[in-house]
Amino acid sequence: MEKRNLTRPLQMIFRVSEHEKNLILRKMELAKTKKQSAYLRKMAIDGAIFHIDYSQLREICGELGKIGANINQIAKRVNTSSRIYDEDIAEIKKKQAEIFELVNSMKGKLL
Secondary structure (H helix, E strand, C coil): CCCCCCCCCCCCCCCCCHHHHHHHHHHHHHCCCCCHHHHHHHHHHHCCCCCCCCHHHHHHHHHHHHHHHHHHHHHHHHHHHCCCCHHHHHHHHHHHHHHHHHHHHHHHHHC
16 A cells, blocks of 8 residues: 555545646646646645746846946956046946846836
8 A cells, every 4th residue: 555645644636627627737837837736735725826937037137247347347447547537437337327228128027
């Protein structure tokens, strides 16, 4: 005889139509859930499962890191020479605009 999980000794059974089963399977796929029992238990208890794709956010954070490194290089050059050049200010303004653009694009994707 197969040993069952002792933390969940009770079983619940319910019936669905073919269409409902296909909807459930599709939603499991969208939620990136492979185990049907885990998905159904989560939906019955919480009513919703959210899967958030953070890949775009990670990409934007990487870009922000590169921009920050560029600004740090400019700051180091200014501190070393005790002079700030028009090109440095223009570069900082350009990088600031890039940050603003990245943040706005992320807001648009999240909304």
